[in-house]
Amino acid sequence: MSVPLRLSPKVLLLQPVRMLPSLILPLLGLLFVGGFSGSSYVWVAGGVGVTLAFGVVRWATFSYEIVGDRLEIKRSLVSRSVRTIPMERIRGVDVSTPPMHRLLGLAVLKIDTGASGGDEEGKLDGVTLEEAERLKAVLLRRTRVATAPVPGTPATDAVQDVAVPVEQGIIRVPWRWLLYGPLSGAYLLTPFALAGGAVGLAFQWGDDLGFGQDTALSVGEWLWDHPYLLLGVALLLVVAMPFVGGVMYVVFNWDFRLTHRDGYLVAERGLINRRSVSLESRRVRGYEIVDGLAERWANVVRVWAIVTGLGESQTRGQLLPDVPRQIAFQVTGDAVGSFGSELRPHPPIARNRRLFRAIAPWLALALATALAALLTGVTAWWIAAVITLLLAGLGIPLGIDRYRSLGHGYDGMRLSVRQGSLRRSQAVIERRAVVGWHIRQTWFQRRAGVFTLTAGVGAGQGGYSAVDVSRAQVAGFPAEVTPEWLAPFLSEGS
Amino acid sequence: MPSGVPSRDPAGPLRDPANRVSPKAVRLWLVEALIAFALLVGISILIARWVGPSGWSWLPQWFADDPWLLPVGVGVLTTPFLVAEPFVRYAVHRWELSGDVVYARSGFLTREWVFVPVSRIQTVDKAQGWIERMLGLATLEIRTASHAGSSTIKGLDYTVAAGLAEELAHRAEELRDDAT
Numbered sequence: 275m276s277v278p279l280r281l282s283p284k285v286l287l288l289q290p291v292r293m294l295p296s297l298i299l300p301l302l303g304l305l306f307v308g309g310f311s312g313s314s315y316v317w318v319a320g321g322v323g324v325t326l327a328f329g330v331v332r333w334a335t336f337s338y339e340i341v342g343d344r345l346e347i348k349r350s351l352v353s354r355s356v357r358t359i360p361m362e363r364i365r366g367v368d369v370s371t372p373p374m375h376r377l378l379g380l381a382v383l384k385i386d387t388g389a390s391g392g393d394e395e396g397k398l399d400g401v402t403l404e405e406a407e408r409l410k411a412v413l414l415r416r417t418r419v420a421t422a423p424v425p426g427t428p429a430t431d432a433v434q435d436v437a438v439p440v441e442q443g444i445i446r447v448p449w450r451w452l453l454y455g456p457l458s459g460a461y462l463l464t465p466f467a468l469a470g471g472a473v474g475l476a477f478q479w480g481d482d483l484g485f486g487q488d489t490a491l492s493v494g495e496w497l498w499d500h501p502y503l504l505l506g507v508a509l510l511l512v513v514a515m516p517f518v519g520g521v522m523y524v525v526f527n528w529d530f531r532l533t534h535r536d537g538y539l540v541a542e543r544g545l546i547n548r549r550s551v552s553l554e555s556r557r558v559r560g561y562e563i564v565d566g567l568a569e570r571w572a573n574v575v576r577v578w579a580i581v582t583g584l585g586e587s588q589t590r591g592q593l594l595p596d597v598p599r600q601i602a603f604q605v606t607g608d609a610v611g612s613f614g615s616e617l618r619p620h621p622p623i624a625r626n627r628r629l630f631r632a633i634a635p636w637l638a639l640a641l642a643t644a645l646a647a648l649l650t651g652v653t654a655w656w657i658a659a660v661i662t663l664l665l666a667g668l669g670i671p672l673g674i675d676r677y678r679s680l681g682h683g684y685d686g687m688r689l690s691v692r693q694g695s696l697r698r699s700q701a702v703i704e705r706r707a708v709v710g711w712h713i714r715q716t717w718f719q720r721r722a723g724v725f726t727l728t729a730g731v732g733a734g735q736g737g738y739s740a741v742d743v744s745r746a747q748v749a750g751f752p753a754e755v756t757p758e759w760l761a762p763f764l765s766e767g768s
Numbered sequence: 769m770p771s772g773v774p775s776r777d778p779a780g781p782l783r784d785p786a787n788r789v790s791p792k793a794v795r796l797w798l799v800e801a802l803i804a805f806a807l808l809v810g811i812s813i814l815i816a817r818w819v820g821p822s823g824w825s826w827l828p829q830w831f832a833d834d835p836w837l838l839p840v841g842v843g844v845l846t847t848p849f850l851v852a853e854p855f856v857r858y859a860v861h862r863w864e865l866s867g868d869v870v871y872a873r874s875g876f877l878t879r880e881w882v883f884v885p886v887s888r889i890q891t892v893d894k895a896q897g898w899i900e901r902m903l904g905l906a907t908l909e910i911r912t913a914s915h916a917g918s919s920t921i922k923g924l925d926y927t928v929a930a931g932l933a934e935e936l937a938h939r940a941e942e943l944r945d946d947a948t
Contacts, residue, residue, distance in 0.1 A: 582913070709888040710917025713881035720879065730917020732888075737916025749782045752883065759885050762866040765783035 278337040278348065284378045285400030289329035290322075291374060297325060338398060340412065345385070347396055359396050363387045365557055365583055366538070367410045368590065370549040371403070381406040385413065386590075387583075414538060414552065444539075445605050447530040447597060454596035455523030456516040457568040458576060459697075464522050465514040527595040532609065539579070539609055541592060551590050557582045559733040560688065560703035561593060561606050567696055575602045579610070580703060580734035591734075606702070613690050613702045617681030623722045624680055624742035629673035636666035672696075682727075682740040682747070684755050689729060691740045701738040707731045711752045711759075727751060782881065785864035785871045792903045793861065793923025797854035799899050805843075805850050812839040863921050865932065868939060870910060872921050882919040887943035888912045892936045894929045908933055 528545035647655035820835025
């Protein structure tokens with residue numbers, strides 16, 4: 275296979291659709307400036323023609339080729355550029371099918387090399403589905419053969435392994451569990467974003483749609499004069515939050531499947547844009563279990579993988595959408611490895627610190643607004659004072675719950691830290707992924723005799739912290755996980 | 769443990785790192801503190817000159833009358849920190865390389881301790897700012913795959929830093945462990 279390949283010509287059909295939004299305004303402008311004369315239409319037609327021709331030339335000058343053990347992506351539109359991606363650097367292949375692509379039977383193939391910048395990665399936008407599958411198999415196979423030469427195993431073994439891809443389903447999330455979606459709090463702000471977008475569009479396109487910006491402004495003023503209507507609209511948006519959020523969640527997480535394939539964890543999901551993300555199993559260093567307040571009440575959790583060198587890990591690293599906690603433990607145990615130990619609580623002084631931090635800012639604000647109310651006598655200040663006082667009151671259960679979330683533990687293989695209340699997250703990380711320890715103590719922490727201990731990890735967020743651990747724990751935990759590193763620095767007699 | 773300033777706040781059973789940074793580092797921190805001080809006071813003078821005569825109604829009368837209180841206040845409040853910082857830092861900043869692990873402590877108001885095993889080091893850089901160059905000091909930057917597992921040792925004597933960088937780079941090469 276050493277023939278340079280092009281993207282599917284069908285991608286040329288996508289070109290005009292994709293260019294339309296950015297072209298329509300300049301072209302309309304051209305028509306206006308030209309006063310809709312004959313020549314202005316000629317200019318516009320010329321502009322469209324040039325754009326289409328540009329698309330064709332770009333398609334014709336873009337090619338990719340697998341040469342030996344590397345993938346070369348060539349562009350020679352203006353200047354010649356060749357991006358070479360060595361196969362053994364490929365950490366994952368991400369195939370997605372946006373709606374337009376799907377209509378034409380095309381897919382977007384993204385090659386994750388673990389490089390820091392997004393631009394460094396390879397992207398083939400518009401290959402046929404079969405070609406995407408073929409490339410994915412080829413790229414991932416080469417990766418596996420190139421990087422996992424197990425000593426003592428004949429190379430043929432590996433190749434045979436691949437010829438019949440070992441595919442093993444881990445979980446297929448039943449549609450009933452999609453109902454947990456609104457609990458996750460994800461996409462909850464969508465109604466506001468949509469409303470904001472509509473207002474923005476009305477302003478931007480008002481002229482073209484037959485009403486000027488003045489109309490839009492006067493509508494706004496009219497609304498402002500009818501505050502109850504405005505309040506109604508706001509209320510409607512708030513009520514719509516869980517519904518629209520839930521629908522978005524369903525669209526993105528439709529038919530979520532997690533499978534083991536050939537040394538990769540493959541997560542597939544999505545209704546309109548079906549997305550498949552392959553994570554190389556041997557680069558998975560752990561996982562993060564996240565549950566918000568409402569999710570804890572329903573006993574469901576979401577899970578992300580902690581992978582070395584994965585960009586956009588928030589969207590790409592998702593291992594599970596909202597599923598019942600027991601299932602999540604089972605799946606993470608199967609796919610990565612379970613954490614078989616209890617989390618140890620942090621010292622009681624940490625509870626005081628959590629409480630102080632949850633209450634004090636609101637209390638201070640309440641006092642300030644109450645003072646302002648007393649001085650000015652304006653009712654609005656009183657309202658603000660009552661609201662902030664209520665928030666300070668809410669800080670009590672919040673602080674206690676934050677303290678309850680704190681914990682760290684080690685089971686001989688993996689360590690785990692947990693924190694947070696409104697969004698509680700527990701990270702479980704393999705011991706060998708730890709690249710160092712970082713201890714931090716602010717002036718306030720010093721007075722309380724506690725520390726923040728961070729395990730440096732070359733994956734995920736880069737570090738996972740145990741907040742407000744005691745004096746004994748701050749040395750004890752690293753010494754337990756990596757005794758050989760800490761041994762020289764523990765003072766004698768303790 | 770070397771004698772000297774007794775450990776102010778040992779992290780539990782952790783002992784102090786063995787080596788102090790160069791005594792010249794006190795001068796480095798002093799110069800840096802002076803520059804920060806000059807900047808702060810300078811900015812507050814600018815603010816005072818701008819806000820003082822503006823006649824904004826929400827300004828308290830006593831401040832509008834005497835805007836010079838702002839830079840004076842800033843100066844008075846920051847001077848104790850300016851005086852204390854270099855010496856506190858010199859007492860706190862320590863480092864050690866034992867058992868192929870770099871152990872370093874740093875900080876002024878916020879203390880930090882870092883353990884970086886040599887086997888996980890990716891790069892070792894030594895850097896010199898213009899003040900450091902004048903004083904013959906250097907900063908050692910030890911990087912791993914994680915920002916939380918990386919360490920910066922400031923105020924080392926240049927020859928010490930160069931020797932340490934050399935040794936770390938050499939050992940890291942030998943111990944390379946690519947689990948991350």
